[in-house]
Amino acid sequence: MPLMTAALLLPAVRRESSLIAGRIMSCGLWKETLAVAEDYLSVCRIVPTPGSPAATPPPPPSESAAAMRHLALDMEAQHRARFHALAHSFLSQCGLDPCASLRRVMEELVGDGQMNWGRVVSLFTFTGVLVRKLQGEDTDQGTGVRGTEWLGGKESCRALAETIANYLGKEKSDWMLKNQGWEGFCKFFHSARVVNQDSSMKTALFAAAGVGIAGLTFLLVR
Template identity: 30%
Template structure:
C-alpha cells in the first residue's frame, strides 16, 4: 500500500462531507479502528513484516509539507473539475442507484471504464470526485456506513491500478502538486491548457460511462 494514497483519500472525502455538513465520523471511526488493529499487530509475532501499514495508518515521515501541498492541489483541481462537470457526475450517481449490495460493483465498473484507455492526472482527479459524489449520495440516503468502504475501494483502486503510473510516468504526487497547485496558476499558458485538456478528456469518458449506464438499465 502507498500510505499517501490512503491519506489523500480520507482527507478528500472528509473535506467533501464537511462541505455539505455531513458527519465525517464514519471515517474518523475507521481511523480509530485502524489504530487499534495496528497496535494488536505490533504485539504479534508478525509485527515488522509491513502488515501494520495495510489498514491505512500513516507512519511518521518527512515531507509533510509536500503532502499538504498535494492536498491543496487536489481540492483546487477537484473544485474546478466539479464546476465543469458536476451535473454529469450527479446524473451518473443517480443512474447507478447505489445500494449496499451494488455499491462496489458500481464503483469498480465506472472506474474500469474511465481508465480502460490509460491513466492521466485528469482521470485521477475524476476518481476522487466520483468517490466524493458516491459518499455524498450514500450520506443523503442514510447509507453512511458505506462511506468508509468507499474510502477503502478508492485506496485499493489507486494502489492496485494507478500507483505504478503515478510513480513512474506521472512523476509522483509531488509532480501533481506542481502542475495543479496554487503555484501553477502563474506558470505558462501551456500548463493551463494541458490541465484543461486533461479535465475535458475525463469529462468525455465520464459522459460515455453515463450513456452506457443508461443504456444497460433500459435493456
C-alpha cells in the same frame, strides 16, 4: 565466502533488494492515496456543493490533498449537473455494494489504457458526489436516491476511500510511480496553474478529464 560465490550471489541480492524497495514504495503510495482520498471525501461531507455555505473543513494534511481539493471541487463546479445525474444513475444500479460497483466503473473507465491525471481527478470528483448522495444531501430537496440510508457517514467515506486507494495505489501503481506519484500530481497542479492562470487550469485539466466524464456517462446509461 569465496570471491566467485559472492559474485554469483550478487545479482540475486540486488534483485531481492529491488523487490523490497518496490514493495516499500507501493506501500507508501497506497497510504498516501488513502490519505488524499479520505481527506477529499471528508471535505465533501462537510461542503454540500461548490460555493455553498458550510462548516470550514480542517486544513489539508498534505500538498497533494490540497491540490486534489482544489481541482476536484473545481471540476464538479464546471460539470455539476452531469456528475450529479451520473451519481444518481450509479446509486440506482449499484445494489447493496457501491464499493464493488465503483471498482468496476474505475476499471472500465481506464480500460483503454489512457490513464492521466485528469481521469484521476474525475474519479475523485465522482466519488465525492456519491458521498453526498449517500448521506442524503439531496433528500430534503426531493432528489435523494431511495435506499441509500444504509451507507453514510465516516464508514462509507473510509470504504470508498479504500476502494480508490486499492485501485490507484495497487492496480495502477506502475502508472502512478512512473508519473512520480502524488509529487507528480502536485507538479501537474502547479504547472497547469502557471501555464493557464486565466482559466484556473480548466483547459488543461478538463481536456484530460473529458474522456473520463464521457466514459462515466457511457458506463452508467448503457
